[in-house]
Amino acid sequence: MxxxxxxxxxxxxxxxxxxxxxxxxxxxxxxxxxxxxxxxxxxxxxxxxxxxxxxxxxxxxxxxxxxxxxxxxxxxxxxxxxxxxxxxxxxxxxxxxxxxxxxxxxxxxxxxxxxxxxxxxxxxxxxxxxxxxSFDAIEDADERLSVMFSIPVWLIQTLRDQVGDAKMQSIIASLNQPAKQSLRVNTAVSDLADVTSALTNEGLTVEPSEISPLGLVVTEGQAVTTEAMKYGMFTIQDESAQLAVAAMDPQQGDQVLDACAAPGGKTTQIAAMLDADDGGEVVALDIHANKVRLIGQNAARMHVADRVAATELDARKVGEEFGDQHFDRILVDAPCSGLGLIRRKPEIRYEKQLSDSENLQRIQLAILTATAPTLKKGGIMTYSTCTILQQENQDVVDQFLAAHPEFELIKTATKQNLKADRTTDTLSIYPDDYLSDGFFIACLRKK
Missing domain, CATH: 1.10.940.10 (NusB-like)
Incomplete structure (x- = not known):
């Protein structure tokens, strides 16, 4: 060799x-x-x-x-x-x-x-x-931005239409910065102080997240190889991704549906807030058997397997399995284009087209429509995606509400009171806001 x-x-x-x-x-x-x-x-x-x-x-x-x-x-x-x-x-x-x-x-x-x-x-x-x-040789302004930041022209133009020129430029300039190494503390077995001291003792440098009260950001060292990780004191999860479950606010004895659950990061976050002795359980669905196994493994590592029912099922068929008014809370963390994750998965930018978002919108609506009847009156259905395009976010919520007058949009709340001055009830986090993943959250209450 x-x-x-x-x-x-x-x-x-x-x-x-x-x-x-x-x-x-x-x-x-x-x-x-x-x-x-x-x-x-x-x-x-x-x-x-x-x-x-x-x-x-x-x-x-x-x-x-x-x-x-x-x-x-x-x-x-x-x-x-x-x-x-x-x-x-x-x-x-x-x-x-x-x-x-x-x-x-x-x-x-x-x-x-x-x-x-x-x-x-x-x-x-x-x-x-x-x-x-030199970039100056490129006459077309959008093409010049595309080459400078390695972002496809269609995405530059779509973002400009949706958020304005200044915000678009800020977003694309932020996407080539390194992703933060962030984790979520597992409240089933630990807390922020214990995880901080466990990681510090293993030689890592950590600081609290400004976005999620359960989040820590590792600035020095590798969290994934630590004993604390093996024991399930925390899981690797982006700060923005931790907000959807917190906004849904499950109570200890709730029956919760996680409709698109694999690999189980949000499932285990929900489960940590439930109490099996009080009847609390999260039904975690995925369409693929191998991913259902993954949810089960994650639940076991995070010491919440007694509150998780990992089930192989297409979320669009949930009504056939559970019937009406079965769940207190539903999380639809929908399949999406993933454009909020470009920092972590840089190749996404070259693989996606606007048509992907438009096709996914139909699937997202179908899942919301199928799961809606299984929510109890007064219950909350939280819709979230890890993308930053309106087609998969606000547009989906607007179309769902237009077809389902029995639901109302309530303001997405966060413990850290993020974007307190926003005019929308939904919450959009862009990659340049906090240098976390791009994320969207809407909370829908059944009247």
Whole structure:
């Protein structure tokens, strides 16, 4: 085995080629990290390079274009190798250009034939001599923004229409910042103070979330490898994602439906607020058997399995299974385009189209419509998504209410009184508001 086979730079290039071919970035990275023994510094470089190239792909392609006449004729790994070289050169200021170029040429030499080595060497030297093209050369303003921030033009235009130009620019500028490492304390077995001291004792640095009273943000160290995580004192969950269950406000003896539950983050949050001795239970649905198992495993790790009934069922068929007025609370954390998660899953930006949101809207409405009869009078149904587009958020709520006069919209409440001056009863959190995931929450009460 040659020396380049285990370097973070080559592993990043290999991962990027697979991700471009359809693999998920987070799964691909986890697989590589598990298969190779790397120290923390190498893991950080590998992760930074993979996410960095994906995040900035449109920018990097624009810079590379003048130097590669027929990019589609290149082997995928050679293309990713060149993009990763440009990424390191332009975005990683601690690595000298000479080191980046030398290692890139070495990888080309070992992995390819002499022609590939000569080609890669020539491209890098020509870039160095003539410099990279300026964004100012792009005449169309939206296309320029698209290339600068690596955000597709359709998303820029849709956001501008919905939130205005200044907010759109603020959102897209925030999306390439690193995602925070946040977690939710499991109140079934612990509290904020205990988790903070447990993690501090394991050498991590944490601070309380400004968004969620159950949230902590890790600024130094890896929470996922700690003993506290193994024991189920907390789970990894974005700060915004913790708000939907809190807004629904389940009581100890409630019968709760989590209609789209996998992998079970919100299910276990609901369950921690219930008391099995008081009859409290959350019925957690997913359409796939393997995901139902995952919900069960999460419930067991978080010590709430006695309050969770993980069930394989399409949420659109819930009426056949449970009948009318069965649940005190319903959470519909609906399948969505996930555009609020771009910081965590950077490839989403290139995979989605506006038509995806319009198609999902029909599914979201169908789930709300199917679950509505199973809610008791006076009960609350909370609708949430991790997207930032009106088509899947406010529009869905408006259409549901128009067809269901027995429901009324009540104001989404948060313990930290977020966006107190907003004019809407629903709550939209954009990725630039608190540097958390984009999220939408609406609370609907059955009259």
């Amino acid at each position: 040659s020396s380049v086979d285990n370097t973070p730079r080559w592993l990043a290039v290999a991962a990027l080629a697979k991700i471009k071919d359809g693999a998920y970035s987070n799964l691909q990275l986890n697989q590589i990290i598990n298969q190779h023994s790397m120290d923390r510094r190498d893991i950080n470089l590998l992760t930074n390079m993979v996410y960095g190239v994906i995040q900035h792909r449109l920018t990097l392609e624009y810079w590379l274009k003048p130097f590669v006449r027929h990019p589609h004729q290149l082997d995928p790994w050679v293309h990713e190798l060149l993009l990763s070289a440009v990424y390191q050169w332009q975005f990683l200021d601690k690595i000298p250009q000479r080191a980046v170029f030398n290692e890139t040429i070495e990888i080309a030499k070992v992995k390819g034939h002499p022609g590939i080595r000569r080609f890669v060497t020539g491209v890098l030297h020509q870039m160095d001599r003539s410099g990279l093209p």
